[in-house]
Amino acid sequence: MNRIKQLFEQKRNNVLSIYFTAGYPNIDSTLDIAEALEKAGADFLEIGVPYSDPLADGPVIQNSSQKAIENGMTVKVLFEQLKDLRKRVSIPVLLMGYVNPVLQYGVENFCSKCAEVGVDGVIVPDLPMYEYEELYQDCFIQNQLSNIFLITPTTSEARIRRIDELSNGFIYLLSTSSTTGKNLSVSSQVEDYFSRIKSMELRNPTMIGFGISDNKSFSKASEYANGAIVGSAFVKILAEENYLEKIPEFIGSLKGKEAVSY
Template sequence: MNRIKKLFAEKKDILSIYYTAGFPSLDDTLTIAEELERCGADLLEIGFPYSDPVADGPVIQESSKRALDNGMDLKTLFTQLKELRNRVNIPVLLMGYVNPVLQFGVENFCRACAEAGVDGCIVPDLPMVEYETLYQPVFEQNGLTNIFLVTPQTSEERIRKIDGLTSGFVYLLSSSATTGKNLQVSESTEAYFSRIADMKLDNPTMIGFGINSKETFEKACAYANGAIIGSAFVKSLDAADIKGSVQRFMRQFREL
């Protein structure tokens, strides 16, 4: 059983953390991963930076820019990730925009992911139809799953299709929004989460966007297998004290 399937089979209230590779400093990528696992994170989403992250709010725009200024690129990231599986056991996804992947070459990218022990990818601006026709075979040959986003506006038909295309989880956006907003669970949000739960999808679900505290994390866990935190974690990182800042952040969610 692969790492992602095993995780969802064994645990609930899964806590997934996103951060940007190469931020605050170029070589922090694995230090952060290791410390997050030690502090109880269940799943990691390592972002590879892009100059024009349209789905992201100010925090991840800034971390992406700083990472690029630090010299982060996919080649550097994969060099860092050579050590990944000596140091980290939990599942790891790479998350980023499609253009750096295209320039690296889709096959090269997938092969490098597989060699590094990466379990899957989230590429928000890669259309489903392109994935199906051009990318899926390469992803699958390399044992990678692709995670798709779903918003309150996504039709049921499309959600079913996404459910059929992935073998990891379905990433539910709390609302149609850029990253880094505060989750407001209104009646309509609840209705949307319940609607998805009632669909009894083949894959587990994770809720992301706007999860920034124990309270919002718990709310999300009531409707899904777990939740994803990005901006709030990235914002909390202290360049002078990476491990300490990770611990302080994780203490909100896990007993250390």
Template structure:
């Protein structure tokens, strides 16, 4: 991750709105000034996602998106995109694909890491850490308001990219609400002075929420608001303005 205090990441679902639109969207996002990307691979039971991202997953699966298709689509990723790219999704499809095959395929196409929220920390450490590290694939861990300091320190020790800080325990798509409780949570994490950058996700949708989040972290992730924009027929022409509006204070 590059050294900056206001990194913007965009999440979107592979295979949505069209089966093979993934790489084109990545190119346009980099051109618009996004710092890194999170490409979601769809799953039939996306329990942590709100309705907008759930719908995009359903549509992507209907379109025919699979990990095989995604890796084929990303074969020319590094000919067109230079910013870091992470794949995000549930562990079940990765397990079915084979963890080693998944990590090797990520390395082959130039993906930097994976965010797999339902892969337990102890399981990663005991069974998969070596595979990820041999293939130079970062595993991104999530921290919630309930995560203990001991566990956060452990996550920081195991991480070599960034730590994904959930703004709340809600599903995706809820607006960021920095109240006294969440402010205490953000300040507590900031005070820990972790070696890995902290990136806040869930609830970031515009310049105001991006500004709020980056008061406490090195960056923030926009997902639902961007996926919603992909519903529009002329979304390709709107990507540039969408990003510039969020990053206007940078």
């Protein structure tokens, strides 16, 4: 059983995931940030693989991706850095990125490297479901990698059911069909969408992402799903001085608790 499944067996509510971009703000900051996030109380991590054309990302994450590329971050460099991942981090870790860099690296090589360094899952928003099924599913299964699918407010029930059958980690619910970085606005339409997914009683846990930035939005999302994913709001912290020292306070504010000191 991989770490993602273990996590959701042990914790069913208010699960907090944090996204940040590999190689930002500095080329060698990835593991320092990951370790600090675990110590501060994050439940699992999503490390973004920077890409030059990140269509689903808003300006904050686009900027971090561009800076990371300028710093020299590549898939190869990231895997080199992640060799020491499991010496420093015990919580689940996923890689999130676009299909182009994965194809350039080679899907089989990518999956085997993930397994080698201790990565638990992959989120590739622009990988078509039929391609995953027909071409890559066996490779993911052999390397005990969870492939995380995304659902939007316009996803049909039939597709959601198929995603649930194919999934073996959790399902990523986008709060909106727009880009990352927009604050979560829980209109009656959004609540209906969240309620519809919850009433389907899916086999896999669900996590809500896009627009989660504070305790209010995290708590609201956690009413409808097992937890929520914070991206842009955290990446903003990384642009500040002494960002590692600010991580405990940030995680504490999301959870509505005092910061964990270490």
